[in-house]
Amino acid sequence: MPSPPELSPHHIPKRMLSTTAAAAVVMGMVIGAGIFRTPQLVAQSLGGESALLMAWALGGVFALIGALCYAELSAAFPDTGGDYRFLREAFGADAAWLFAWSRFAVIFSASGALLAFVGIDYLAELVPMGTFTRALVAGGMVILLTALNLRGVQTGTRAQIAMVALDVAALLALGGAALWLAFRGIAPALPGPSATSPVTLAAFGQSMVFIMLAYGGFNDASTLSAEVRGPRDMTRALVGGMAMITALYMIANWAYVRGLGMAGLAESEAPAAALMARAFGQAGETVIVIGVAVAAFSVLNALIIVGGRTLYTAAEDEPALARIAEWDQGRGVPRAAILVQTAVELALIAWGAATGRGFATMVDYLSPIYWLFLTMSGLAVIVLRRRQPQVERPYKVPLYPLLPLLFAASCAGVLVSSVIYVGWSGCLISFGMLALGLVVRTGLRLTVKD
Template sequence: MTSPAATAPLTMRHAIAITVGVVIGAGIFKAPSLVAGSVPTAGWMFALWVAGGLIALVGALCYAELATTYPSAGGEYHFLSRAFGRGTALLYAWARFSVITTGSIALLGFVFGDYMTQLLPLGTYSSALWAAIATVVLTGINLRGIRSGAETQSWLTAVEVGGLVLIVAAALWFAVGSGSAPPPPAAAPGPVSLAGVGFGMVFVLLTFGGWNDAAYISADLQDRRAIARALLVSVLFLTALYLLVNWAYWSVLGLAGMAKSQAVATDVLTAAFGPGAGKLIAAMVAAAALTSINATMIVGARTASALGQDWPALKVLAAWDEERRVPRNALPIQCVLALLLIVLGVAFKGGFQAMVEYTAPVFWLFFLLVGIALFRLRAIDGARERPFRVPLYPVLPALFCASSAYMLWSSLGYVYSQQLGGFNAAWVGVGVLASGLVVLVLMRTTKD
């Protein structure tokens, strides 16, 4: 029998932990170097991170209206279904469940495994074994109930944030003269390049990515208006944290040093605490990957469950444990698919990782559609009670749509310039959407 604690609704603290946990991943340990290399001065670098936080904040305001007006475990699937119909929503859910979510779990599993192997190797296939262990254990925890998964997320997020705070502390320690590295080299300012700024912005926004997943737990909160506060608090906290971490990198390495660094966090901790800091970095990145895996599992299975509720042919995914507030079939199915991808990744890790990364245009396409859905739902369902309304409507939603369109264009440009197996990588996203269209046709031949 499930304990009351396992079935109690979630609080705003849980929503913040899930949001922050899914956003902070391995990106904050790599993206700052790429951003620093794309701008001429530190001022421009910090300006890009502030702009990324503002864009995420605008998006959070839009999602806050949708999530409070239409609370659902289906999140974006539910918004798209109400605005554009089940067909468009199915294409989104298919892309998310078949590649984006399960592929992300597998890839994050390999990141976790790679760094755990530095701490405790498990033999020839150590990375894959650690990935599989994390996938199975976290699935088991989440099957116990949404409360169990959310509490685990709270602890993991605390460890993850603590690791980033350690980087800031290392910079402060270095600043008072306890470090052993030379002072940061001075960088001669160069001209501002719009292309460089755009390139840097792509990586800033990717590092902020994931805040939207809070929408999937809107129906599990004690107060549905709390999702708006959770989104706003999460984005503001993340912006402040990212600025502090980038200040730490810059204060120790300088802009040129950041741009040249292949492992910027390692370089900072080594400068402050000596060469033994490598183990700390391995633990920090492993914790970040584990936190993102858990949050991705929580929200990913909910999309699949919502899909099963709408389409009889996929009803196996719809099974819902009301007592525990979890999709009892979608979670283990998601686990099995992720494990299969981990096995695939053992042989084709590089190509497999590229395949998942090349679906980015599909993600940004549907992100743009969610922004447009806000306008459409205001038009066709304007009389509905809205506990939270986007301020400065329609300016802020239009800005969110414009930023999503920019990211779609940028990701298309990147994917189009890549090759995978001798073919243009743009065909990966086309293939995912085409397979979704086949599924849609098959689903529509099934009697509702």
């Protein structure tokens, strides 16, 4: 078979991003609201300290394996579309279109709305706001970050590095708070029972839905693979970023358990704020609330950096969407695609506010679709090795095909668990939106023929 087609010379993004900038996007896509919200739900599912820490470590290993798979795909098929390019090469144009549609209508847009809700919800701890006001402020933050990134990719990634530094500082502060409590000889607030029941498969599966929500997002950074200075820079960014995130998450979860105890963690809806308040009083709580808000906006910023790129790439393949397939060469951004993506995020913020369950509504909406396509991307490593062996691969995932198969199987397991957690009625909305993508594609093709 011939080598995969290259990007059009008129739309080749400039290779201007360093490893540090790309790693900052990787970490910014992952470290966000999850680690500050989901440990409570994991503690409720598992009940035991050892089981909790083991599950978070396993999640880190799973995410690192995924990063290794994406490192090979990104090095061999660098493209602003990320998964879109991988799925198109492996499974054809229809599968790639459905991914692009889901990324546009479900995954990225719902993730952006979710993070905006989290950031504003935490800020509301300091400045009380009603539901309508929170929605307005959340929408305002989306607009502000969009405007920042439309100034150019370098501006966006510089802001990302600064915000990721604050994310890391917030997680390290949790570890420091737990060490301070230990130094003062203060026992965990609510240690929980000395003996716990064995963890069931259903409980473990449910806990992994929450854990992988916190680890999720590393694959989205592959949309920058055509903009890093060299193929190995993307590999270093993915692997190095995920290794650092796993270490930080283990520190944070140990700190939660040491400071709050398992029962205290299971009862706290804001464990980071509870831990910092116990260690340092009101001042500590205020600092971490600001840190959590910054973490949420950091991921939101990263979503805006990469969010329009898949839509831009898909639009290049659809003549009816030619106006969206415009790349601002001077600023290094897909301007039209970013604006369209932002419009959908604002609509979802309005929907989430109307339901009164902003964060939960977005999680239910995006989870099943996200893990469906991540499973397919894991399998794409194997499919492309077989179909296009002649393509140069500056990096190859080790222990092939074991690791890609393990990653795909793990993603499929989380997919099943997410379907069980969301329920069939919830999945009907998500998969209904996916089916709508086929209708839209048919309509676009008819428009071109006419």
